[in-house]
Every structure is written in structure tokens, then in C-alpha cells.
Amino acid sequence: MARNDGVDRISVRNVNLSNAKIGNTQRHNEREKESYTNPDIVPERCDFNIHFKSPTNNYEKMFTQMEADKVISTRGLTDEANLYGELIFDVNSAYFHNHGGYEFAKQFYADAYKAAVEIVGGEQYILSAVMHADERNRAMSEALKQEVFHYHMHVVYIPVVEKEVLWSKRCKDPSLVGTVKESVMQVSSSKKWLSQPALDDDGSPILQKNGKPVLRKSYSVLQDDVFNFMRAAGYNDLERGERGSSEEHLTVTQFKVEQEKHRLEELDAAKTEVQAEIVHLQEEKADAQNEAKEAKDRLNDLAPKVEKMEMLAAKYSDDPEKLLPEAGALESARTYREKKVKPLLAGIVKVLRSVYNAYLDLVSKFDRLQSSYEREIRMNNTLSDRLEDVFSENKELRNVAENYERVCRAYGPERVAETVEAVKKQERVEKEQKRISRQMHDRVLR
Structure with missing residues (x-):
């Protein structure tokens, strides 16, 4: 071979x-x-x-x-x-x-x-x-x-x-x-x-x-x-050549393979980070689902009661004096209404309104949980897509890394390093030439 x-x-x-x-x-x-x-x-x-x-x-x-x-x-x-x-x-x-x-x-x-x-x-x-x-x-x-x-x-x-x-x-x-x-x-x-x-x-x-x-x-x-x-x-x-060799001699100049190998390492780290973030989001999503379910169950239980309370509150909060009974023979009507009936009705109305406000708070909390849950779902989908892209690029870069190893065996690590450094130097020269060219162009425009 x-x-x-x-x-x-x-x-x-x-x-x-x-x-x-x-x-x-x-x-x-x-x-x-x-x-x-x-x-x-x-x-x-x-x-x-x-x-x-x-x-x-x-x-x-x-x-x-x-x-x-x-x-x-x-x-x-x-x-x-x-x-x-x-x-x-x-x-x-x-x-x-x-x-x-x-x-x-x-x-x-x-x-x-x-x-x-x-x-x-x-x-x-x-x-x-x-x-x-x-x-x-x-x-x-x-x-x-x-x-x-x-x-x-x-x-x-x-x-x-x-x-x-x-x-x-x-x-x-x-x-x-x-x-x-x-x-x-x-x-x-x-x-x-x-x-x-x-x-x-x-x-x-x-x-x-x-x-x-x-x-x-x-x-x-x-x-x-x-x-x-x-x-x-x-x-x-x-x-x-060598007898029986059917393999093309590997002298392919992989100019930028060092950079690609570094990118592969970065992607591996990013992939691990994304996977951990997805696990965390999945846990948060599960918690949000449980809280949303509990809130929804409580709403289902309270809804009929609150509806009746709301009707009752509306009925008795309009004008309580119209609904009070007349006073007995031993006390005046106004005294009866002022001291006994009216405070009682006001307390009932207060309780009913308090329950109703609690219901509204619960509805608002449920809506927030629902929005949070949907946001977690969207983020999870986005991260899944991102992870899929990372896996795809990871696979491509692993192929590049394999080619790099083959080139190292062909050229030797020192020769590959020299070649990569030569290309980097050439890139710097080309970059500097472009910069000078842009400066000259800007001067002409002035």
C-alpha cells in the first residue's frame, strides 16, 4: 500500500x-x-x-x-x-x-x-x-x-x-x-x-x-x-511507486483545515450547551404544563360559583335600601336599617366582590401561564432546529477533520502546519491589499 x-x-x-x-x-x-x-x-x-x-x-x-x-x-x-x-x-x-x-x-x-x-x-x-x-x-x-x-x-x-x-x-x-x-x-x-x-x-x-x-x-x-x-x-x-498500490497518494493541500478543526471543537461545545438548555427548557415546560393544568382545574371548579356570586353581587350592590324589610314595632325603620341590615348587606357585597376579584386574578395568572407555556414551546422548537443545524455542520466538519488526519499522514504534521501558515500569510497580504485599494478608491472619490 x-x-x-x-x-x-x-x-x-x-x-x-x-x-x-x-x-x-x-x-x-x-x-x-x-x-x-x-x-x-x-x-x-x-x-x-x-x-x-x-x-x-x-x-x-x-x-x-x-x-x-x-x-x-x-x-x-x-x-x-x-x-x-x-x-x-x-x-x-x-x-x-x-x-x-x-x-x-x-x-x-x-x-x-x-x-x-x-x-x-x-x-x-x-x-x-x-x-x-x-x-x-x-x-x-x-x-x-x-x-x-x-x-x-x-x-x-x-x-x-x-x-x-x-x-x-x-x-x-x-x-x-x-x-x-x-x-x-x-x-x-x-x-x-x-x-x-x-x-x-x-x-x-x-x-x-x-x-x-x-x-x-x-x-x-x-x-x-x-x-x-x-x-x-x-x-x-x-x-x-509501490507494487500493488491502488490508492492515490494523499498529497491534497488542506489549506484551511486547522480553522475548520477549531470550528468543530467550538460546535461540539455549543452542541453540549444547547442540549443542556433544551433539557432545562423541557423541565420548565413540564412545570408550566402542570401549573396550567392545576389553574384550569381550579377555574373549572370556581366558574359556576363565581358566576352566581357575580349575579348576587350585582343584585345587592345596586341599592341595598330597596331590599331591606320594614322595621318592627319596637324600633324605628331607619335605626333597623342603619344598625343591622345595611351593614350585613354591605359585608355580603364585600365578600362577593373579593371572591370575584380573586377569580379575575386567577384568570389573569392562567393567561400568563398559557403565554409562558407557548413561549417555551416556541423556544424549544427553535433550539431543536438549531441543534439539528449544529448536528449537520458537526457531521460535515468531522469529515473535514478526517481529511485533515489523512493529510497529516500524507504530508506530515510539520509540513501541514507550514502550508497552513503560508496560506494565512497570503490571506493577510490579500486583506492588506484590499484595504489599500479601498483607501485609494476613497481618495479618488474625494
């Missing part, structure tokens, strides 16, 4: 393909699909893809035609055999971005295609070679706030090895038996990628303890060949 240390590396891997798989490979490489599972493929950029060798037909028909023309031989192969191979050349996106992007990538893969021709054994065995320029590097695009694309090249070829066909014993001329009858280019993926003996500095095979030679895996040899070819072509700022 890739070391993820931020070094620009060229890597190439080989994929063996049978007849059952070649159709899907063609549809992907030649962009013949109506839709793609890879969301980073931008169909509008397909015209930017570059063919260094365009297929003259579909891959299978080209293979069949080459077999008919005796350019290749499939003698002894089964239907399940790997008749095709695909070389995938790859360099991290940051390498091309730092060297000018698309135009640099075109020249780079034009040179890499020459290496592919040598590796395959001749251009006649290559069915298609295409550089893809329509796959967006999402992480790098988001970090740099601009579109960045991941340039790579697919080379579909027929794996062949030279094979000598000997005259058999059936030959009428005995002197020819065992001699070379003809040489053919035999399709064979396994023989194409045979492991090679490892050699020491003197060119002699390195032997194991049992005397057998130490073998270098063929794909390791492939990495060496491509690396040496590209170095010879002038790309001296690249390092050798």
Missing part, C-alpha cells in the same frame, strides 16, 4: 482481464455508459479525455481481427483465459496541480504512453490508451475552493510472448524434427508477467540458502521500468 508520506510518486498497476470482463472495461474507459457509480465523474468534461491510441472497433472485435490476421496466437488457451491486460498509470493529483494542471498532464501521459509501448512489446498490441481528465478530486477541490481533477491513464493491451513452434516427428524431413518451424506471438498473461531472477551488483543471480534464485515479482519490475523510463524522460521530481 502507499506510504502516505506526501511524496510525489508514479505508480502503475496491471489488471488481467478475461472475455467476461473486457466489455465493462471498454464501457468505462471509452465513457460509453449512461451513468456511473463514481459520483466524481463529470460527464461534461469527457471531451477533455485524450486518446494516445484510439480503438478502431470494440475491444473484442479488434482481438478477433488480430487473431485472424495471425498477429497473435491463442493456441491452447481456454475460454476463461486472461486474453487482455490493462495498465493503469497514476500520480497524485497535487503533482499535476502544482505543475500547471491539464496541459502538463497531457504531456506527462504522452511520455508515459511511450513507456507502455515498450512494456507491452509494441504499439500493435495496444487496443486503447486514454488519459481520463473528467474525474474530480473532491477532497482537493473542496480544500482549494476550485475544481481539481485527477489525471490518470488506462492502457488496454494484449499480453504476448514470443514462442517458437518446432517441427514435430510427423515432419517428412527427419532433419527438420525439433528445429524451429515458426515464431508466433502467443497470448499468455502468466508468461508475460513471470517473476524475474534478482541480480546482484555484478549481474549475477542472488541465490537462496537452498540454491534456488531469489525471484523479483514481475509487478515490482514493472514499477522499476516505468520509474526509470520517466526519470530518463526528465521527470526527476517523481519517486518510484
Whole structure:
């Protein structure tokens, strides 16, 4: 796997393909699909893809035609055999971005295609070679706030090895038996990628303890060949890729990831605070609901009684003297009314009005509790929406933080810190330039 240390590396891997798989490979490489599972493929950029060798037909028909023309031989192969191979050349996106992007990538893969021709054994065995320029590097695009694309090249070829066909014993001329009858280019993926003996500095095979030679895996040899070819072509700022690596080397410059990570920490704290506030409001809401329910129950009990009291108070407070009975024989009427009846009625009216005022106070308190309850509900809903927004932004920033960790593994923490500081410095310079520009503009207006 890739070391993820931020070094620009060229890597190439080989994929063996049978007849059952070649159709899907063609549809992907030649962009013949109506839709793609890879969301980073931008169909509008397909015209930017570059063919260094365009297929003259579909891959299978080209293979069949080459077999008919005796350019290749499939003698002894089964239907399940790997008749095709695909070389995938790859360099991290940051390498091309730092060297000018698309135009640099075109020249780079034009040179890499020459290496592919040598590796395959001749251009006649290559069915298609295409550089893809329509796959967006999402992480790098988001970090740099601009579109960045991941340039790579697919080379579909027929794996062949030279094979000598000997005259058999059936030959009428005995002197020819065992001699070379003809040489053919035999399709064979396994023989194409045979492991090679490892050699020491003197060119002699390195032997194991049992005397057998130490073998270098063929794909390791492939990495060496491509690396040496590209170095010879002038790309001296690249390092050798690792065998079997299918991972793009992570050298994405996450310029503002430190700030985003700080924002994530702040949001975590804010989320905790909001959650605590919501719990407090929910408790207050429950208390308000209980108080409102109790007040409502008391109102329901008092309402009929108060209604009667109000009617009674209105009846007796209008003019109490009209309702008083006449005095008895032993006392004057006025004395009776003044000393006994009138004070009694006045006391009754006072009590009734006091009860009625208490009722009005209770109604007012209930209304206030109802308003408070509704306000708590609104605040709770607002905080719930806010918490949902915090959760959403928290999730996005956690993705940014994960990218940051990947970048640290790729660049190293010190290099990331230097890059972030450089960007901050650039931002300060740009801010100062804008300030000076505004001042000059204001002076012109004056």
C-alpha cells in the first residue's frame, strides 16, 4: 500500500482481464455508459479525455481481427483465459496541480504512453490508451475552493510472448524434427508477467540458502521500468511507486483545515450547551404544563360559583335600601336599617366582590401561564432546529477533520502546519491589499 508520506510518486498497476470482463472495461474507459457509480465523474468534461491510441472497433472485435490476421496466437488457451491486460498509470493529483494542471498532464501521459509501448512489446498490441481528465478530486477541490481533477491513464493491451513452434516427428524431413518451424506471438498473461531472477551488483543471480534464485515479482519490475523510463524522460521530481498500490497518494493541500478543526471543537461545545438548555427548557415546560393544568382545574371548579356570586353581587350592590324589610314595632325603620341590615348587606357585597376579584386574578395568572407555556414551546422548537443545524455542520466538519488526519499522514504534521501558515500569510497580504485599494478608491472619490 502507499506510504502516505506526501511524496510525489508514479505508480502503475496491471489488471488481467478475461472475455467476461473486457466489455465493462471498454464501457468505462471509452465513457460509453449512461451513468456511473463514481459520483466524481463529470460527464461534461469527457471531451477533455485524450486518446494516445484510439480503438478502431470494440475491444473484442479488434482481438478477433488480430487473431485472424495471425498477429497473435491463442493456441491452447481456454475460454476463461486472461486474453487482455490493462495498465493503469497514476500520480497524485497535487503533482499535476502544482505543475500547471491539464496541459502538463497531457504531456506527462504522452511520455508515459511511450513507456507502455515498450512494456507491452509494441504499439500493435495496444487496443486503447486514454488519459481520463473528467474525474474530480473532491477532497482537493473542496480544500482549494476550485475544481481539481485527477489525471490518470488506462492502457488496454494484449499480453504476448514470443514462442517458437518446432517441427514435430510427423515432419517428412527427419532433419527438420525439433528445429524451429515458426515464431508466433502467443497470448499468455502468466508468461508475460513471470517473476524475474534478482541480480546482484555484478549481474549475477542472488541465490537462496537452498540454491534456488531469489525471484523479483514481475509487478515490482514493472514499477522499476516505468520509474526509470520517466526519470530518463526528465521527470526527476517523481519517486518510484509501490507494487500493488491502488490508492492515490494523499498529497491534497488542506489549506484551511486547522480553522475548520477549531470550528468543530467550538460546535461540539455549543452542541453540549444547547442540549443542556433544551433539557432545562423541557423541565420548565413540564412545570408550566402542570401549573396550567392545576389553574384550569381550579377555574373549572370556581366558574359556576363565581358566576352566581357575580349575579348576587350585582343584585345587592345596586341599592341595598330597596331590599331591606320594614322595621318592627319596637324600633324605628331607619335605626333597623342603619344598625343591622345595611351593614350585613354591605359585608355580603364585600365578600362577593373579593371572591370575584380573586377569580379575575386567577384568570389573569392562567393567561400568563398559557403565554409562558407557548413561549417555551416556541423556544424549544427553535433550539431543536438549531441543534439539528449544529448536528449537520458537526457531521460535515468531522469529515473535514478526517481529511485533515489523512493529510497529516500524507504530508506530515510539520509540513501541514507550514502550508497552513503560508496560506494565512497570503490571506493577510490579500486583506492588506484590499484595504489599500479601498483607501485609494476613497481618495479618488474625494
